[in-house]
Amino acid sequence: MKDVPSVQSCNHVEGSTAEIIVQAGGDVVLYDQRGTAEPPTPHEVPGCTPLFVNRDGELLDLGEWLVPGSGPTRIIVVSGLKGIGTSSVVRRWVELQPGRYPGGEVYVDFAALRGPSGACDVSEGLAQCLRTAFGVTKDFLPATLAERTNLYRTHAARGGPLLVVLDDVTQPAQIRPFIPAAPGSAVLVTSSRRLDELVGDGARLMPLKPLDAASGVLLLAKVCGEDRVAAEREAAERLVELCGGLPIALTIAGTRLARRRRLGLAALADELAQEDGRLAALTGGERSVSAAVSLTCSDLPAEALRLYRRLALLPGRGFDAETAAALNGCSVATAEALLEELDDASLLEDAVGDFRYTLHDLVRLHARSLAEQDEPEEERHAAVRRVIDLHVVRAAFADRAIMGKRLRITDHDIVLAGHEDPFTGPGARDAALTWLEAERADLLAAVRVAHARGLDQQAWQLAESLTALYFHHRHLADWIESGTLGADSAARLGARDAEARLRSLVSRPLMDVGDADRAREQIEKAVELAEESTHPVLRASVPEFAGRYWDHVDQARALGWYELSLQRNIEADEPRGAALARLFMGSTLLASGEHERAVATLQEAYGQLDGLGDARMAGRALAALGHAYDSLGREDEAVRALERAADMLNATQAVYYEAQVREESADMARRRADRAAERRHVARALEIHEAGGSRRAGELRKRLDGLA
The missing domain is CATH 1.10.10.10 (Winged helix-like DNA-binding domain superfamily/Winged helix DNA-binding domain)
Incomplete structure (x- = not known):
């Protein structure tokens, strides 16, 4: 039998677990696939931690995706940041499904298979399954990965639908050898990686998010005690926020509280609020967020x-x-x-x-x-500077798209040279305003960082561009901070024109929040700087802002500033500046009781702004004109003017001013007993105030309910 092939035949012995294999040389070997009697059905998945909370949505999704049946094997990848609870979700779901898989549940912990280099021994994982789940003893394990894979599939197909849980997987290739062929089977994978390559194998992806506030508080209560959380509920919610809803962080924080009964939740929250020590504080025993x-x-x-x-x-x-x-x-x-x-x-x-x-x-x-x-610090500084330079360019493009050719100290020809404009074509203005609104928190942070790092030119240029947003959406606290930092950076740099411009601009939100002293300080400094400037348009603009300050204090003095602004704008051939001076002059005349003169001045301002295509300011001029008509008893003209003004302000996203006009129109409609018009205007004003988180929303809601 010397010419017999390496394996000539393989015959199953009826009623036995053995197979007869004839090897080269004619020797007959009894190869036992299991090496023992029939093993029990495997139930290897570890139990879930008793600290498990919520995740009802994820558990429901798993149940819907893993419907028992006879179809092909289903694969689910539950992924997320380490410590977010992927293993807990899978284990909890398995606990809730006793008997769902007749073939049992097989479990492989890939973290235990990973060597010092990070490489994972998949062959050893298969050997583990064959030994513990299917009863194959060490002496009868095949030597190669391919042979072990084939033997695993044979056993995995014998007992009916099988659930395989693969914990802490890092590569798609680690999963494929463990996919059972038995119809109706499932593979549940946990990983800190998304493993989206497995979509091609029919896998469903379930990325986990951090716990919400309510679930985070519940987890904290399970660890440190419900009574302590109930006594300091607000501090508990703050702890959840500081831990970012990450279960491992909340567990560590709760454990610290449990071990130190005298440590209050508020005290721990104050400790975690210090960013420099937060990670160190979230270390306990073998657990560590940082690790x-x-x-x-x-x-x-x-x-x-x-x-x-x-x-x-x-x-x-x-x-x-x-x-x-x-x-x-x-x-x-x-x-x-x-x-x-x-x-x-x-x-x-x-x-x-x-x-x-x-x-x-x-x-x-x-x-x-x-x-x-x-x-190195030099590299960190250079990296931050590149990002801030990018913000300066993007914000300048947005400013130009929104505000057109208004006065700027920033030289756009220099700042924007060589860069591609992202805001072009129809709708560019609205797109730019939407972008600024979406980015406003990050852009304000960039002003802060630029100021703190001594990037003074970038700080004041970015602050100047951001006023395009603040003019429209009136984020007053942001405007004050941005404008003040920008002006201080300009002063530090010796950019006197930029400082004058920004101090005049920031006087507006300061007046709106009722800080008249700071507003006067800013405007007086701006006037001083502007009078020393050779910039003709700046010299015309700052008096306009001075007039708007004095409007609240001394209207006669305000008119003098507006007249100076008008004269200088005409001399500088700046028609928009002249139109604005007329607009604010007309509003002051109206407040002073000079109604006829106010109408004439406002009509001229409206015509000029409308002709210049400045729909936002034209809308404001038309709204003021509506008030002037109303003061003269010209109600029909007043209604038409206010309606048109509201539409113009809405079209330019100047919602702060639109809300004012809507309320004024509602008041006029009430006087005219037009409840439908009053309801329409109040509803729109309410919508604006609710979207902006305004305190007036509650009052408007009551008024609207009264009109139902």
């Missing part, structure tokens, strides 16, 4: 890790590929690829808007610690 995130980062390529570190340096929270490219000093295409790598590792969170990301607060602190440790 969990570091484990994820250990698998990142060097370039992705460098971008990860630098993302923590961003002023603000949201970013896109272009911002990341500026930060990293690379092309947008390279940044997109690196962001994909970080997103796949669950280190990024989706932000509002297309193709934008944020970092979880605790991840950001971890990344910042790495940046401070591994990046």
Whole structure:
């Protein structure tokens, strides 16, 4: 039998677990696939932690996706940042499904299979399954990965539908050998990576988000005691926020509270509020938020890790590929690829808007610690400067699209040279205003960082551009902070024209919040600087803002400033500035009781602004003209003017002024006993105030309810 092939035959012995294999040389070997009697049905998945809370939506989704039946094997990947609870969700779902899979439940912990280098021994994982789930003893295990895979599939097909839980997987290739062929089976995978390549294998992806506020408080109560949480509910909610809803962080915080009964929740929240020590405070025994995130980062390529570190340096929270490219000093295409790598590792969170990301607060602190440790200060400063330069350019383009050729100290020909305008064509103005609104928190953060880092020119230029947003949407606190920082940076740099412009502008929101003393201080300094300037349009503009301050104090003095502004705008051949001076002069004349003169002045202002295509300011002039008509008893003209003004302000997204006009129109409609018109105007004013979080919303809601 010397010519017999390596394996000539393989025959199953009836009623036995053995197979007869004839090997080369004619020897007969009895190969026992299991090596023992029939093993019991495996139920290997560990129990869920008793601290598990909520996740009802995710558990419901798993139940809907893993419908028992006879179809092909279903694969679900539950992914998320380490410590977010992927394993707990899967284990809890398995606990709720006793007997759902007749073949049993097999469990493999890939963390235990991972060596010091991070490589995972999939062959050993298969050997583990064959031994513990299917009773194959060590002596009868095949030697190669391929042979073990085939033997695993044979056993996995024998007992009916099987559930396989693969915990802490890092690569799609680690999963495929474990997919059972028995109809109706399922594979549940947990991973800190998204593993979206498995979509091609029919997998469903379930990325986990942090716990919401209510669930976070419930978890905290389970760890440290319901009575303590109930006694300091507000502090508990603050702790959940500071932990970013991350279960591992909340568990560590709750454990500290449980161990130290005298430590109050408010005191711990105050400790965690200090960003520099937050990660250190969220370390307890073997558990550590920092260690969990570091484990994820250990698998990142060097370039992705460098971008990860630098993302923590961003002023603000949201970013896109272009911002990341500026930060990293690379092309947008390279940044997109690196962001994909970080997103796949669950280190990024989706932000509002297309193709934008944020970092979880605790991840950001971890990344910042790495940046401070591994990046020289010069490189960190250069990275931040590139991002702020990008913000300056983008905001300047938005400002130009919204405000046209109004007065600016920033030289757009220099700042925008060589850059592509993102706001062109029909709808450019609205797109620019929408972009500024979406980015406003990050842009204000950029002003803060630029001022703090001594990037004074960028700080004042960005502050000047942001007024295009504040004129329309009236974020008064933001405007005051941005304008003040920008003016201080301009002063520090010796840019006197820029300082004068910004101090005059910031006087407006200061008056609106009732801070007349600071408004006067700003406007007087602006006047002093403007009188020394050789910039003709600036010299004409600042008196207009002075007039608007004095409107609240001394109307006769205000008229003098408006007249000076009008004269200088005419001399500077600045028709828009002249029209604005007439608009505010007309409003002051109206308030002073000079109604006929007010109408004539406002009609001229409206005609000029409308002719210049400045619909926002033309709408405001028309609204003032409506008041003037009403003061003269010309009600029909007043109604038409106010209606038209409201529509113009709505079309230009000047909703703050639209709301004022709507309320005034509602008052006029009430006088005319036109309840339908009153209801319409009040409803729109309410919509605006509710969207802006205004305190007036409640009052308007009561008024609208009374009109039902």
